Amino acid sequence: MPSPIKAQQENYNLRAFCAQIIFDVLEKGNSLSPLLAHYSNKVNDKDRALMQEISFGVMRVLPELEFYAQKLMDKIFTGKNRSIHYLILVGLYQLIYTRIPPHAAASETVNGVISLKKPLLKGVVNGVLRSFLRQQDELKNQFILHGNTSLHPSWFLKRIQLAYSENWPEIINANNQRPPMWLRVNSQHYNAMQYQQLLNDCDIESTNDEQVKSALRLLSPLPVNKLPQFELGAATVQDLSAQHAAYLLAPQNGETILDLCAAPGGKTTHILELAPQAKVLAVDIDSERVKRIKQNLERLKLQAEVKVGDGLTPEKWCDGQKFDRILLDAPCSATGVIRRHPDIKWLRRDSDIAELAKLQYQILTNIWPYLKPNGILVYATCSILPDENSQQILRFLAEHHDAKQVEPVQQYLPTEHGGDGFFYAKLQKL
């Protein structure tokens, strides 16, 4: 007999939750990851993984699912029935992209109308999903002929075709894949080879990277509590390209270092793993996310000063100090991490890019006076758009004669089994 708590917890319809999550992203403009974290507490472990798979998946292939819905329905649900439209997309996704037997996927989805309080629409949802099953070959061919296979918004396509006239199809392809899971091995505990051995002992397969010596890629992603010695701080989940930041900054013990826009602390903790005796100040504007910097420092048993602060107004939190090194991981369009956050494709607008570029440039300009002479500043974004990256650095160098570029800028692009899209520039104060 299940316990009353378990019975209560299991008294939900997972597909209805997914439809609600997708509604909240697409109709209310909320980000997917925090929504999933919120709904995670309402479901059991097995359903949590499926909820992620469906919600991320629908975001990844949204235009394809919308195409089929348009073909199969006389009139798309709007207004009060809009959540049922997303329930239909959830059903279609399962039929195309999961191994759930079609009859189970369809009937579970149809039952979702009850949880969404639209019982009268049960027949319509059932009809659309059954019609899809009958006509799927023809519909899939139509979708390919329709040419809408990039699964990206047109403003984004235009921008990357302009910036990467040759390799933009590879970027699109990488964005449409499920993201690989990369680990950063804590050099205070093990080198990558030693930790790989620990993973092997637990039957977890991984590969290393030629360039980034701390990085290991897991062949199949898995929950962190399955990783050996995770709670003891032996490893951290961090993308390959993100791991370049701390190496490029090259922190030294005894130095005063500012990590600006630091939450949740992925790079703060890497800086301290490389230089545990550095005096690090980690600052972020978002007080909720700042809590996560503290949690990450605690798990890895590292020490830093952590503050809530706005990069635009350093005079309010800097206490007059100057830094030997500054990492500015600027807020950006996140167009380099679309495969990890496919909702970005539908939440971002073309007009956001100019606004973000303005904010980035202003933060960079305002923090520059707080770098000591000869000090190093690393400017980083997880964007692949030149407006936020190389163009910012060109303008900054033209307008700041006490700044010099130390090495060529690096623009990493997302690749199928490799890292995310990231940009780095290393500047020195004269």
Ligand SMILES: C[S@@+](CC[C@H](N)C(=O)[O-])C[C@H]1O[C@@H](n2cnc3c(N)ncnc32)[C@H](O)[C@@H]1O
């Ligand atoms: C790309 S994330 C940082 C990731 C982090 N460096 C890491 O490695 O874990 C960008 C961060 O910038 C913060 N942010 C946005 N605007 C800011 C501002 N004006 N001042 C300070 N932080 C800001 C956001 O809250 C967000 O946490």
